[in-house]
Amino acid sequence: MQKRQFITMLSGAMLAGFSGLSRAQRSSTPGVTEHEIRIGQTLPLSGPAASYATNGKAMAAWFDFVNAGGGVNGRKIKLVQLDDGYSPPKAVEQSRRLVEREQVAFLALPIGTPTAVAARGYLNGLKVPQLFIGSGAATWVDDAAKFPWSLGWQPLxxxxxxxxxxxxxxxxxxxxxxxxxxxxxxxxxxxxxxxxxxxxxxxxxxxxxxxxxxxxxxxxxxxxxxxxxxxxxxxxxxxxxxxxxxxxxxxxxxxxxxxxxxxxxxxxxxxxxxxxxxxxxxxxxxFLKDPADPTWKEDPGLQAWTAFMDKYNKGADKDYNAAYGTCVAQTVVQVLKQCGDDLSRENIVRQTRRLDLELPMLLPGLRIKTSDAKPHPVTNLRLQQFDGTSWKLMSA
Missing domain, CATH: 3.40.50.2300 (Response regulator)
Incomplete structure (x- = not known):
């Protein structure tokens, strides 16, 4: 199957129903207009943890892909990314800028435990969603009652x-x-x-x-x-x-x-x-398929993802972090799709608890299924071992 066919397949799988839904009414939510949804992200574009920026670049590319297909419910997604250098004080400063100056509706995939923890109090105080944080720290679950506007994504x-x-x-x-x-x-x-x-x-x-x-x-x-x-x-x-x-x-x-x-x-x-x-x-x-693992060479999900990367994220490494960023972006899009006409911050958070989603780059047998009782999206892991060429799953 050709790359164009895979893009079409993935577009159908992930965006089905987007264009068919009526446009949401004018919203009072900051960052939401008749034609746009502004989302913020803090991440280390510089400094010792800059390699994690691959996540953010892949997320931005997926939003470009979604926008090319008409966006979500007639709105294009605008991602505003600010460099925090993996510095907690800088992450707070940049989060404030995203909320107060850039007027984003919410933050998605802020990268890093210390940086996200530092900004959490400020964002929860203003009831700004801090969603699908790029960290598996237990605090996102352990302290969920105290910080209900913050949610992780990956296994703890x-x-x-x-x-x-x-x-x-x-x-x-x-x-x-x-x-x-x-x-x-x-x-x-x-x-x-x-x-x-x-x-x-x-x-x-x-x-x-x-x-x-x-x-x-x-x-x-x-x-x-x-x-x-x-x-x-x-x-x-x-x-x-x-x-x-x-x-x-x-x-x-x-x-x-x-x-x-x-x-x-x-x-x-x-x-x-x-x-x-x-x-x-x-x-x-x-918990994700490693794009560098030959095991997945003929896997339709990986082939579709590779075709997407070739078109929308040219020159970027097709690695684990890029797959991660894509999966989080797909989860964000699903949340926005489910919001329908209600793009209030409260409903955006509510819909993160209503997910039932299979993503092409999750390992076989893993699925995102959330509820009010179990809001954390990805909870399971599988062991793998490197054989000198690629990662091999060790057991079911």
Whole structure:
């Protein structure tokens, strides 16, 4: 099937009914006009976590695709993206600008745990939705009653930690474990989930090392963990820190069983810079199809997504983060579609609790299905292992 056919197929699948719905009446919601819906996003376009910007670029491209098909209910989506450099104070400043100057209806896919947490109080105080945050921090669920206008999207980092713990207990019950984690809520959630999952075996963690996202290197932490005698290494950090960790582990001849976080599992952006042979055997948890995995070469969902990227996001890496950004954009569009004539901020949030959605780039068996009792969109993960060329799913 040709790329044009796939674009047509995906357009039909994702946009069915959009143009057939009547235009919404004039709305009093900031950012909503007769012809436009303005959405804001803060993300690191610069700084040490700039690789995460791939998410935002893919989201913008998907909105371009939707707009080319007429938009949602006759309105075009205008995405206003501001650089926060992965700095919490800057994220607050830019969020204020989006709300007060840019007059956005809501924020979608703000990237990063510390940055989104910093802006959460301001946005909830004004009842501005902070939707599908690019973070798996447990706080989006644990503190939902206090911050009802904030909602995550991906599986929680605590769940990721428990998933890794289960596999360690099954395959290496006597393991000596070292953990390298980013010193923020996200990294601490991973560590907490890992310990909870290990239970009594948590005493087998022989070394914990933290790092800041701004640290120039994590080499000293890797050397310290090797000295602990650990034979299992769990790493949670940015793509930059993950690249450094994998390189240093290889260079010093340390060969533990290695687990890395799914946010930093991109083949082209992380494993290729490390050296594919050096990354062989690494394990990660996942919920999206990896575009670099030959397993999905003939998959219609991946082929349609690739065709979309070729047309609307030319030159961009077709990696895990780009797939993530596309999926979040598709979820946003579905919410707007369901809003119909009511684009109030209250209804926008309400519709995030009414989703029943299968996305082409989610792993087989995974589906977005939300309710008032279970508002978090994606909750499950599957383990995968890198074979030196691509990621392979390890079990159902």
């Amino acid at each position: 980092f605590t769940d990721e930690g428990r998933t890794l713990a289960k596999h360690i207990l099954q395959t290496r019950p006597n393991a000596k474990i070292a953990v390298l984690y980013q010193n923020d809520d996200a990294g601490k959630d991973l560590l907490r989930g890992l310990k909870n999952g290990l239970g009594a075996a948590a005493k087998q963690i022989v070394r914990e090392e933290s790092h800041e996202v701004t640290d120039p290197t994590v080499d000293s932490q890797v050397v310290s963990m090797q000295a602990s005698g650990a034979d299992v290494l769990v790493m949670w950090g940015s793509p930059k820190a993950t690249i450094q960790s994998l390189r240093k582990t290889h260079d010093i001849g340390w060969k533990p069983t290695i687990y890395i976080n799914q946010n930093s599992s991109s083949v082209p952006r992380v494993l290729t810079p490390v050296g594919l042979d050096k990354a062989k055997g690494v394990i990660s948890a996942a």
